[in-house]
Amino acid sequence: MSGNLTLAIVAGVLVASGVYLLTERSLTRILIGVLVMGNGVNLLFMLAAGPAGNPPLLGMFPTESMTDPLPQAMVLTAIVITMAVSAFVVTMAYRSFQLNGNDEVSDDVEDRRIRELAERDDVSDSYEDTSFSDAGEDMVSE
C-alpha cells in the first residue's frame, strides 16, 4: 500500500498539537486538544483508505477505481462521537466554572493531602489512630 506523505505529516502535526493541549489544566483547552487530535485521527483513517479514487457509487465508476468507502464510514462514526463528547465536555466545563469560578482539572484529593503531610513531615490521621479501641491498652503505634 502506498501512502500519502502530506496527509501523514498533517495528521502527525494535528495529533501532536492535540496531545500538547491535552496536557493543559483547563477543560476548554483539553476540549480543543481533543477536537484537533480527533481531526488528526480522522485523517489517519483517510490515509488507511489508500490512494484517493472515484466516489464509491455502484454503476457510475468501475469498481477498481473507487476509493475504499469503509474508512469513511468509520470516520463518520468517529465524528459523531466526537461531537457528542464535545457537547458533554463543554457542559462539564461550564458547570465547573459555575461551582469553582474556573474550569481546571484539579489534582487527586488524596495525592494533595499526602503531599501536604510530607511537606509538614507529619503522619496521617489513620496512622496515629492505630489502636484497638475495644481494649484501650493494646497500642500498636508508639
Place this chain on the structure above:
Amino acid sequence: MNLLTVPVLLPMLGAALTLILGRRPRLQRLVSILVLVGVVAAAGTLALRAHADGVQTLWVGAWPQGYGIALVADRLSAIMLTVAGLVTLAVLVYSAGQEEDEVRKETPVSIFHPTFLLMCAGVSNAFLAGDLFNLFVGFEILLFASYVLLTMGGTKSRIRAGSIYVVVNLLSSMLFLIALANIYAAIGSVNLAQIAQRMPDLPDHTQAQLQFMLLLVFAIKAAVFPLSAWLPDSYPTAPAPVTAVFAGLLTKVGVYAILRTQTLIFPHRPLTEPLMWVALLTMIVGILGAIAQVEIKRLLSFTLVSHIGYMVLGIALATTDGIAATIYYTAHHITIQATLFLVAGLIQRVGHSNNLDRLSGLMTTSPLLAALFIVPGMNLAGIPPFSGFIGKLGLLNAATATGTPLSLALVVASVLTSLLTLYAIAKVWNRAFWGTPVAVAHVDDEEDEDDEGSGRLMPGVMVGATLALIAFSLTLTFVAGPAYDYTKQAAAALLDGAYVQAVLGEVRP
C-alpha cells in the same frame, strides 16, 4: 428476532421507554427491571446454546458474509453477559429501593434509568462485538453513559472526579481510533476473525506495534498498573449503586477485551514476560494503596485495581488452565466487587459516613450489616470455602505448572496480595464494626451527597438486592465444579480457533 441482538437492543429500547416515562418513577423502575430480566434470560439462553451448539454468529443487516458487522457469542462472551446482566439487575433493584426510600433533592431522577440501561447496552455490545470497530462503539456507548452517571447531580466533588475520568477516557478513545486506523491500513479489515487470519502474515514489527497499541488502550480501560491512577480517584465520589456497577463491570470489559484480542488475534505472541511483570506490579501496588486508605470506597477501589492483576496473570500465562481460571475469577470478581460497593452504600446510610475514623461499633448497631460485609469481604480475600479461593487456586496451579522463576515469583506475590487484602478487610472490620457505637452527631462533611436517608436505614429492597448478589457468589462456590468445567471449555475453545471457523465458515477470503 435473533437472540444475539436482544442484549443490545432491549436495553436501548428500554432506555427510550424509560426516558418517556420520566415523570412516572414507579413505572420507570418496573420497565428497567423487566428489561434487565429479559437481558439475563437472553444471555442465559445464549450461554446454553453456545455450550451445546458452539459459537453463535449473526451478520447484522444481511450483508454478504465478511462485509457486514458480526455479532458473535462464544462461551466467554456468554458467561460475561450473563454475570454482567445478573449484577446490573441486582444493582438496579438496589437503587430502586434507594429511590423508593429517599427524596432525592439534587439529582434529576428521571435520567438515571435511561442512562443506566444505555450503559448495559454498551456493555453487551462490547461483549458481543465481532469486529474491533463495533467494540469501539460499544466502549463509547458505555463510557458516555458512565460520564453522565459519574457526574450525576453535578456537585463539586463529582465534577472534579468526573473531569479526570472523562479526560483519561477521551485519551484512550483516541488511542483506540489510532490503533483501528493502523489495523485497517495493515490488514484491510476490522473484523476480529479476519484480523486473526491475516495477522500472522504481517512483518513482526508491525504486529508488535499493533499489539502494543491495543494492549495500551485496553489496559487504560481495565486499570492495569501503570495506567490505573485514574480509577481510585474517580470512582468513590459517585453514588453507591453507580460505583458498584462501574467497579463490577467497566474494568472487566477492558479485561475481556485484552483476553479476546490476546487469545484470538495474537495467540502466537503471548507476551508472557512483560504481562507478568505488569500483573505483579498491579497486584502489589494496588493492595499497598488499599491498606493505606481510611475511606471504605477508596479502599475498595484500590483492591479492585489490585485484583485486576490476577486476571492479567491468567492472560499472561496463555495456557488453557490459566485462561480458564481467569474467566472464572473475572465472573467471581464482578459479583464480589459490586456487592462490596453496595454494602459500602449501606454502611454510609447506617453510619452516616464511609470514613473509618468516624465509624465504630456497627456490629452492635446492625448485626445484619456486619454479616453482609464479612461474607463478600472474606470472599474477596480468598478464604477457602468461597469462590475467590477457587479462582485463585486455579491461577496459582496454572502459574506453578508453567514453572518459570517469574511465574513462581507471581505465585508468591498472589499469595501476599491475598493476605494483604485480608488485612485491608480486617482493618475495615476492626475499625468500623467493632468497638463501641458512636452516637452519630450528624457531621456535615464532603461526603454528604449520598446521604439523607429520609426513611429507614436499611430498606428491605436494598438489603434483598445485596443478599441476592451474595447468594449468587455463593452459588458460584457451590456449583464450582460445573462452572469451572464450563470456563475450561471456554478457554479451550478460545485457543483452538473455533471462533474464526464459526464466524467465517469454511471460506478463506
